[in-house]
Each structure stands twice: as C-alpha cells, then as structure tokens.
Amino acid sequence: MTMSDIEPTEADVSPPEPALDESQSVALEVDELTKIYPDGTVAVEEISFSISEGDFCVLIGPSGCGKSTTLHSLVGKIPVTEGTIRLGGEDITDEPTYERDIGLVFQDFQLFPHLTVEENIGYGLERLQVDADDRTARVEDMIEMMRLEELVDRHPEELSAGQKQRVALARSMVLKPKLLLLDEPLGDMDYKLQKHMERELLRLHRQLDTTFVYVTHDQTQAMRLADQIVVMNDGKIEQSDSVERVYNDPATAFVSAFVGDSNIFTGELTDVSDDGSYAHIETPLGTFLATTANLRSEPTSLVGERIPFSVRPQYLEVTDELDNSVSCQVEDVIHQPGSGTQVILEATTPEGAAHEIQLKSFDRIDPTGTVDVGWSADHATLLEQTSIVDGIDLETDILGE
Amino acid sequence: MTATAIAIESVTKSFRSETVLRDIQLEVESGEFCVVLGPSGCGKSTLLKCIAGLIESDDGTIALDGRDAADLSVQDRNLGYVFQEFEETLFPHKTVAENIAFGLEQRDDPPTQSEIDETIDEMLTLLAIEETRDDLPGALSGGQQQRVELARQLCRNCEVMLFDDPLADLDYKLQKRMELEMRSLHADLGSTFLYITHNQDQALKLADKLVVMNRGMIEQIGTPETVYHNPKNAFVCRFVGDSNALVTNGKPTEVGDGVVDVQTEVGPMRATAQNGTESETGMLIVRPEAVSLETDDCDVTVTGVLEGRTYTGETTEFAVSLDGTDREFYVVVPDNPEIGAIGDPIDLGWNVDDALYFDELSVTDTVTITDLIEE
Structure with a gap:
C-alpha cells in the first residue's frame, strides 16, 4: 500500500481544547524552581508551571x-535552592510561611481533637489576633457556607469523614488564603467513601472559588478532580496541561502510560502521507497508520526513527474495518455491570512474541477465540519523546513494572 | 471433591x-x-x-x-x-x-x-x-x-x-x-x-x-x-456500584405491572417497585449511567442546573442540582460531550425500568434512610 491510497476512516475525535484559558488571570507561577537537599539529592530541577485563578490543579x-x-516549597516549609514562586503576581520565594496567604489541608485532615468544630475554625484567626467581632462574623459565615450549623459544638471524633473534610477546609478558608494546598487528604479511605469525598471536594471547590493545589499519587483521583494536571517524574515536569490534553494528547510515553490505561506499540516510522497528516509505523505486529497531529517535530524529519504510539483501550473495537487491525486471541472478558466490558487480548508476532492488548467497550460484548481488533488512525497517538527525564527506557521503565 | x-x-x-x-x-x-x-x-x-x-x-x-x-x-x-x-x-x-x-x-x-x-x-x-x-x-x-x-x-x-x-x-x-x-x-x-x-x-x-x-x-x-x-434492597443498590438516591414520602400508588407513583423530594415520580409498596417512606434510586441527557424518549424527566463537569478520559460525569434536595444528582456518559455551560439549566431523563423504588432498605432492621444518603 502506498501513502496516496490512504483514506483514513472518519473517527469521532473532538478537537483538542485550548491548553489553558488565557483569559483567566494567573494565581500561582513557579519559575525554574530547583531544590537540592544538603545531602546532594536533587529533588526538583528547574520546574516551571503556572495555575489559573480558581483552578483545581493536581500534582501527580x-x-x-x-x-x-514542590508542595513544601510552595508552603515555605523548606527553602528553595533556585527559582522563584509568585502568588498573585507577588514574589513570595523568601517569605516566611505565615505571610504567604497559603492554606494547607493535611492527610487525614489533622483537626485539633480537643477543640470543637467552631473552635477549630476560629483557631487561626485567634492566633492572628483578629478582633473578636470580626472573628465571630467570619467563623459564622464559614460555618454557614460549609453547612456545619448543627455540628459547631462537636469534637472531631464525633464527625464523619465528610464532615471532617468540611471542617478542615473551613479552618483553612476562614483565613481567606489566595491558594489552598491539599496534601493527599483522601489518601487512606475505602473506595466508596473516597469517591463520595472527591465529589464533595469538587462541590466545595466550586463554591469557594479558590485556587486549589492537590497532591496525590493516584492517577484516577487526579483525573476526577483536576482542571489542570501537572505530571511529575524524577524531579521534572513531564506535562502540565488540562485533563483533556494530558489524556488525549500526552507529551511523552511516560504520561500516556501513567495517566489512564493505554496500549503502546513501538516501531519504525517508515513514511508520511503527502499532506503530512498520517504516518506508517512498522511494528513486529504489522504496519499501522497513526495521526501525526500531536507530533512536536516535522513528521518527515522522523522517518527512519523508532517511535511508539498509544491507543486508549476505549478506542479499540472488535472489527477489521478501521484503518488498523491486528488478529488477537481473547484471553479474558470481564463484564463489569454499570461500566461495560474489558477484554484482555494477546497478539503474537511472527517470531512468536506475545503482546498484551486491552480493549474497553461501554456496551456488553462477548468476543471469543481469535478476533480482529481495530482502531482508527486518528486514535493512534504518536509519542516521539519517551520521557522528559534522560535515560528512561520505554520497555523496561515504562511498560515493565 | x-x-x-x-x-x-x-x-x-x-x-x-x-x-x-x-x-x-x-x-x-x-x-x-x-x-x-x-x-x-x-x-x-x-x-x-x-x-x-x-x-x-x-x-x-x-x-x-x-x-x-x-x-x-x-x-x-x-x-x-x-x-x-x-x-x-x-x-x-x-x-x-x-x-x-x-x-x-x-x-x-x-x-x-x-x-x-x-x-x-x-x-x-x-x-x-x-x-x-x-x-x-x-x-x-x-x-x-x-x-x-x-x-x-x-x-x-x-x-x-x-x-x-x-x-x-x-x-x-x-x-x-x-x-x-x-x-x-x-x-x-x-x-x-x-x-x-x-x-x-x-x-x-x-x-x-x-x-x-x-x-x-x-x-x-x-x-x-x-x-x-436487581438489588434486593436499597442498601445493596447504594453499596454496590454508583447511584443517585431520592427519599420518598407517603405510600406509593400502584399503577400496575409493578409500576408505582411516588412522592419524592423533587416532586412526584413514576418508578418500578423492587420490594414492596407498604412503607410510608422509601427510597428511589437511579444509576448515573441510566440517566440520559437526551430526554425525548424518556419516561421520567426532570430539569436541574448544571453544577459541575468531570471528564476522566473514558467518561464524563455531570453534577446537577435539583430543586428540593441539596444532594447533587450525577450523570455519567461515555466520552466528552458538549452539553452547555456551568449554571445552565439541564434536562435529565430515564426510563421507569431504571427508577428503582425500594420499600425495604436492608435485611438488617437497623439501617435508616439517613445511613443510606450520608456517608
């Protein structure tokens, strides 16, 4: 087949949304931040990112x-080695913690156990010696906003997890911070409760209209909470972008594999279509067509290079009528009521090497035996860069465990 | 063996x-x-x-x-x-x-x-x-x-x-x-x-x-x-999988074929009785993926306000507020559809088959409605 024969099938691809809304003003700006600990460990190296006013940003x-x-540098708990941190346009890099206008919510919330809900919320204002009338008014506003009216006299041990979260947010928000940092507050909860708390947190974020920075290692939680995701790896930022872009237009193979599920194939980019929109990748499983839309380089400059591409499981179908297809053996079919079917497949190269492929369908499907699995070229995302970190190997460091 | x-x-x-x-x-x-x-x-x-x-x-x-x-x-x-x-x-x-x-x-x-x-x-x-x-x-x-x-x-x-x-x-x-x-x-x-x-x-x-x-x-x-x-009671329905729950008030009126009319927090609604029709209070539960944003062919429709939108790559979850309850209603759909802006009115609908009415909450006699709507 030559490139001029290629007529990619129409795929339902929504155009990428703008990376971040330029009209929003910037709340936080981190510029070339480096932190080297006294023992020589480089914890973060020249990282830069910014967060728009009112956004929910997740560091993952x-x-x-x-x-x-990064979180400890923002809050001022550790001095930075190099770089600047600006909050609302003001350089706070060398400001002490208490002058930063940054609130902090800890893992497990860490409310004061001996204080009531009302006393917990008023504690910070009292420390700042805010006058009594103003203090009472601000605490009352916060109590009303967080729907804590009936709980004001309770102690933390008498509260449910959801109520504790509301008190912890109220305790920080009453100080009117420009930024609220949340350090894995939902780390240690069971599945059901965690989902409930995430929804509650999103609701509160909308209501509070404050910029949130949330740290977690849980990819699915990041996807559920974030407006903006900052994906970090070995002291560097792999990508700082909207959820849409991180998922559908990953900057590196690391991001594609770390965020969400993906099938990654590797091969040589052999040729590019006349208009430059599509390329052929020759892999051990066959030659596949992929879109060049997300490449940062000129596609023709990559001819002859080994470039992986990824396809999200939801874009695979049991069919041979799309741009690409590969014959697979069905290994396992998992029907998950309420969310569809997950199919585990195995494709084998002519040399006999097995390659696992995952397919996800929102409908109930029941493939058996040997099937053709296909995907459109527009859903095959080329990943010209493995990682922002040098020396990361796709096979051993990303696809292996 | x-x-x-x-x-x-x-x-x-x-x-x-x-x-x-x-x-x-x-x-x-x-x-x-x-x-x-x-x-x-x-x-x-x-x-x-x-x-x-x-x-x-x-x-x-x-x-x-x-x-x-x-x-x-x-x-x-x-x-x-x-x-x-x-x-x-x-x-x-x-x-x-x-x-x-x-x-x-x-x-x-x-x-x-x-x-x-x-x-x-x-x-x-x-x-x-x-x-x-x-x-x-x-x-x-x-x-x-x-x-x-x-x-x-x-x-x-x-x-x-x-x-x-x-x-x-x-x-x-x-x-x-x-x-x-x-x-x-x-x-x-x-x-x-x-x-x-x-x-x-x-x-x-x-x-x-x-x-x-x-x-x-x-x-x-x-x-x-x-x-x-086919969860046996409201506890099972709430605990296994995701769900939206509305509290009902007053005994349901039977319409036939297991279909009932109930009075919920957000107004009267038609539902399918799962385990009886005797209680003065019960619970109406709808799975988020059973809710449709295309309401033309739906048996039950409600209008709310779009409060939030969470795209996770595979699906998008919409949070909707309804008059009569302060709990948000959730709708989960595949992919990433455009359905208007936050703050806009939004129509939701579902079929009577997917509106599960529970008279009994649990086989234990200690589970209350409050237990099932708060975490």
Missing part, C-alpha cells in the same frame, strides 16, 4: 518524583 | 455483647470465585477466620468438602490463606525461592528437590517475578512481596484459597494488574477462591458469585449482574 507522579518537595 | 467446597449453615458469632455474624447461610461451589463484599466492620473478616479455623463460631456448622470443619484442625482444613498484611508473613532471612519452598516442604507428602525447583520456577513465571528468585523479601517492592506470598500459598496446592483483601494496599496500576492476574490464576488453577474486599469495583470484576454483607448479615447473594441490576 510516582513516589519520589518531587511532588511533595 | 464434592460439588460444594464450603457450606456454611446458620453460623453466628458474638464478641462479648456484640453480634458480629448473624445466621450466615452460604454455599461456595467447587471451583467458584466467590467474593464477599461489605463495609468495614460488616463481619466479613470474622467469617473468613471462622472458615480457616482461627476463630470458633458460637453456633451453626461449616462443612469443607462435605466434612464438618469442627472435626478438623487448622492444618487439616488444608486451606491456602492470603492476608492483607503479607509483609509480616514472609520469612525475612529466607530468599524468595526458600520462602516458596517452605510451603511445599510443609505438605504431607513433600515433593523432591527437583520437583520443588520446578514448581518454584513455574510459580515465579506465572506471577512475573522470576528475577526476584534469589532476593530477600526486604529487597522487594510491596507488590512483589505480595506476589511471593501468593506464590507460597498457591504452591501448597490447596483446593480452597481464602483471600483477605490482598490487593488493598497496592497502588492503583499494580492493583489493576493483579486483579487480572487473580482472574487468570483462578482460571488456570481451577481451585475454589473465597475472597473478601470492601472494594466494589474489584468485587464486580472478580466474582462469579457475589455476597454482600452488612452489619453481620448477608444482604444478597448472586452474580455481579444480578446484584447490580
């Missing part, structure tokens, strides 16, 4: 990626 | 004045993957310990492969048992291979050294941890240690394997990977798995037979499909 990455160091 | 691997008959257990298991009846068929799902404190761990012989029940019988377990010591029950806190069960000074070999050497008819080596290799390959063979447990990641413990228990070749939430502490990606491995291990080994967890998502993926427990009692036993689509 594997343990040791530098997300906690 | 008889067709029934585990038969539990009228088992009851109290610790001091607190009843933790109440009249438990459960049969697990040979070769079945049975998952017991329930909130923490529901009694599922106690039940597992009674089966293993680590706790003695007060009343009732447990039969293993047709034999009364009361006559069998813990060793003679010949059960594999994987705990959640697996780190503490491995020998820290033995290598991975030695740890696995220990399980084999403990058998009544211990295999030869070459058979042991062969089995270890098979297990390590099956669980994709070949490279850890000569490492000490301390050098392994949590997920690897967990798989070593799994290998050690699986090697014992027990007909029945008990699992106490073994994947709970693993990170998300590894948990998803191990769920698939548990399914394929079960298919390959053909042994009976009894698995307890508090994770609904995992339970629905793994189970042939799903047992929902609550407050020491069994609420429902069925396939994941049955439990999800």
Whole structure:
C-alpha cells in the first residue's frame, strides 16, 4: 500500500481544547524552581508551571518524583535552592510561611481533637489576633457556607469523614488564603467513601472559588478532580496541561502510560502521507497508520526513527474495518455491570512474541477465540519523546513494572 | 471433591455483647470465585477466620468438602490463606525461592528437590517475578512481596484459597494488574477462591458469585449482574456500584405491572417497585449511567442546573442540582460531550425500568434512610 491510497476512516475525535484559558488571570507561577537537599539529592530541577485563578490543579507522579518537595516549597516549609514562586503576581520565594496567604489541608485532615468544630475554625484567626467581632462574623459565615450549623459544638471524633473534610477546609478558608494546598487528604479511605469525598471536594471547590493545589499519587483521583494536571517524574515536569490534553494528547510515553490505561506499540516510522497528516509505523505486529497531529517535530524529519504510539483501550473495537487491525486471541472478558466490558487480548508476532492488548467497550460484548481488533488512525497517538527525564527506557521503565 | 467446597449453615458469632455474624447461610461451589463484599466492620473478616479455623463460631456448622470443619484442625482444613498484611508473613532471612519452598516442604507428602525447583520456577513465571528468585523479601517492592506470598500459598496446592483483601494496599496500576492476574490464576488453577474486599469495583470484576454483607448479615447473594441490576434492597443498590438516591414520602400508588407513583423530594415520580409498596417512606434510586441527557424518549424527566463537569478520559460525569434536595444528582456518559455551560439549566431523563423504588432498605432492621444518603 502506498501513502496516496490512504483514506483514513472518519473517527469521532473532538478537537483538542485550548491548553489553558488565557483569559483567566494567573494565581500561582513557579519559575525554574530547583531544590537540592544538603545531602546532594536533587529533588526538583528547574520546574516551571503556572495555575489559573480558581483552578483545581493536581500534582501527580510516582513516589519520589518531587511532588511533595514542590508542595513544601510552595508552603515555605523548606527553602528553595533556585527559582522563584509568585502568588498573585507577588514574589513570595523568601517569605516566611505565615505571610504567604497559603492554606494547607493535611492527610487525614489533622483537626485539633480537643477543640470543637467552631473552635477549630476560629483557631487561626485567634492566633492572628483578629478582633473578636470580626472573628465571630467570619467563623459564622464559614460555618454557614460549609453547612456545619448543627455540628459547631462537636469534637472531631464525633464527625464523619465528610464532615471532617468540611471542617478542615473551613479552618483553612476562614483565613481567606489566595491558594489552598491539599496534601493527599483522601489518601487512606475505602473506595466508596473516597469517591463520595472527591465529589464533595469538587462541590466545595466550586463554591469557594479558590485556587486549589492537590497532591496525590493516584492517577484516577487526579483525573476526577483536576482542571489542570501537572505530571511529575524524577524531579521534572513531564506535562502540565488540562485533563483533556494530558489524556488525549500526552507529551511523552511516560504520561500516556501513567495517566489512564493505554496500549503502546513501538516501531519504525517508515513514511508520511503527502499532506503530512498520517504516518506508517512498522511494528513486529504489522504496519499501522497513526495521526501525526500531536507530533512536536516535522513528521518527515522522523522517518527512519523508532517511535511508539498509544491507543486508549476505549478506542479499540472488535472489527477489521478501521484503518488498523491486528488478529488477537481473547484471553479474558470481564463484564463489569454499570461500566461495560474489558477484554484482555494477546497478539503474537511472527517470531512468536506475545503482546498484551486491552480493549474497553461501554456496551456488553462477548468476543471469543481469535478476533480482529481495530482502531482508527486518528486514535493512534504518536509519542516521539519517551520521557522528559534522560535515560528512561520505554520497555523496561515504562511498560515493565 | 464434592460439588460444594464450603457450606456454611446458620453460623453466628458474638464478641462479648456484640453480634458480629448473624445466621450466615452460604454455599461456595467447587471451583467458584466467590467474593464477599461489605463495609468495614460488616463481619466479613470474622467469617473468613471462622472458615480457616482461627476463630470458633458460637453456633451453626461449616462443612469443607462435605466434612464438618469442627472435626478438623487448622492444618487439616488444608486451606491456602492470603492476608492483607503479607509483609509480616514472609520469612525475612529466607530468599524468595526458600520462602516458596517452605510451603511445599510443609505438605504431607513433600515433593523432591527437583520437583520443588520446578514448581518454584513455574510459580515465579506465572506471577512475573522470576528475577526476584534469589532476593530477600526486604529487597522487594510491596507488590512483589505480595506476589511471593501468593506464590507460597498457591504452591501448597490447596483446593480452597481464602483471600483477605490482598490487593488493598497496592497502588492503583499494580492493583489493576493483579486483579487480572487473580482472574487468570483462578482460571488456570481451577481451585475454589473465597475472597473478601470492601472494594466494589474489584468485587464486580472478580466474582462469579457475589455476597454482600452488612452489619453481620448477608444482604444478597448472586452474580455481579444480578446484584447490580436487581438489588434486593436499597442498601445493596447504594453499596454496590454508583447511584443517585431520592427519599420518598407517603405510600406509593400502584399503577400496575409493578409500576408505582411516588412522592419524592423533587416532586412526584413514576418508578418500578423492587420490594414492596407498604412503607410510608422509601427510597428511589437511579444509576448515573441510566440517566440520559437526551430526554425525548424518556419516561421520567426532570430539569436541574448544571453544577459541575468531570471528564476522566473514558467518561464524563455531570453534577446537577435539583430543586428540593441539596444532594447533587450525577450523570455519567461515555466520552466528552458538549452539553452547555456551568449554571445552565439541564434536562435529565430515564426510563421507569431504571427508577428503582425500594420499600425495604436492608435485611438488617437497623439501617435508616439517613445511613443510606450520608456517608
């Protein structure tokens, strides 16, 4: 087949949304931040990102990626080695913690156990010696806003997890911070409760209209909560973008594999269509057509290079009528009531190497035996960069465990 | 092996004045993957310990492969048992291979050294941890240690394997990977798995037979499909899978064919009665994926205000406020449709079949409506 024969099937791809809304003003700006600990460990290296006013930003990455160091630098708990942090346009890099206008919500919320709900909320204002009338008024406003009216005299041990979360947010928000940092507050909860708390947190965020920065290692939680995701890896930022872009237009193979599920194929980019929109990738499983829409380089400059591409499981179908298809053996079919079917497949190269492929359908399907699995070229996302970090290997570091 | 691997008959257990298991009846068929799902404190761990012989029940019988377990010591029950806190069960000074070999050497008819080596290799390959063979447990990641413990228990070749939430502490990606491995291990080994967890998502993926427990009692036993689509009561419907609940007020009016009219917080609504029509207050439940944003062909429609929108890559969840309740209503749809801006009015609809009206909340008599609408 030559490139001029290629007529990709119409795929239902929504155009990528703008990375971040330019009209929103910037709340937080981190510029070339570096933190080197006294023992020489480089925890974060020249990272830069900014967050728009009122957004919910999630910092995510594997343990040791530098997300906690970043959070501690923002709050002023540790001095930075290099770089600047600006909050609402003001350089706060060297400001002490208490002058930063930043609130902090901890893991498990850490309310004062011996104080009532009302006293917990008023504690910070009292420390700042805000006058009594003003203090009472602000605490009352917060209590009403957080629907805590009936709980004011209770102690933390008498509260449900959802109520504790509301008190913890109220305790921080009563100080009117410009930014609220949340350090894995929902880390240690069971599945059902965690989902409930996430929804509650989103509701409160909308209501409070404050910029949130949330740290977690849980990809699915990040996807559920974020307006903006900052994906970190080994002290660097792999991508800082909207959920849409991180999922559908990942900057690196690391991001594609770390955020959401993906099938990654690797091969040589052999040729590019006349208009530059599509490329052929020759893999051990066959030659596949992929869109070049997300490439950062000129597609023709990559001819002859090994470039992986990824296809999200939901874009695979049991069919041979799309741009690409591969014959697979069905290994397992998992019907999950309420969310569809997950199919685990295995494709085998002519040399006999097995390659696992996952397919997700929102409908109930029941494939068996050997089937053709297909996907459109527009859903095959080329990943020209493996990772922002040097020396990361796709096979061993990303696709292996 | 008889067709029934585990038969539990009228088992009851109290610790001091607190009843933790109440009249438990459960049969697990040979070769079945049975998952017991329930909130923490529901009694599922106690039940597992009674089966293993680590706790003695007060009343009732447990039969293993047709034999009364009361006559069998813990060793003679010949059960594999994987705990959640697996780190503490491995020998820290033995290598991975030695740890696995220990399980084999403990058998009544211990295999030869070459058979042991062969089995270890098979297990390590099956669980994709070949490279850890000569490492000490301390050098392994949590997920690897967990798989070593799994290998050690699986090697014992027990007909029945008990699992106490073994994947709970693993990170998300590894948990998803191990769920698939548990399914394929079960298919390959053909042994009976009894698995307890508090994770609904995992339970629905793994189970042939799903047992929902609550407050020491069994609420429902069925396939994941049955439990999800035909929940016996409001507790099961709320606990298994995601749901929107509306509180109803006044006795439902029967329209025929199980269809009823009920008065909810957000107005009168038509629904399908699931378990009676006698109560003055009940609950109407609609799954988020059963709600449609195209309301033309829907039996029931409501108008709300779009409050929030959460796109997660695979699906989008819309949070909608309705007049009459301060709890948000959730709608989940595939992909990422454009349906207007936050603050806009939005029409929701669903079919009467998907509006589940529950008269009874739970088989326990202590569950209240408040318990089911607040977490």
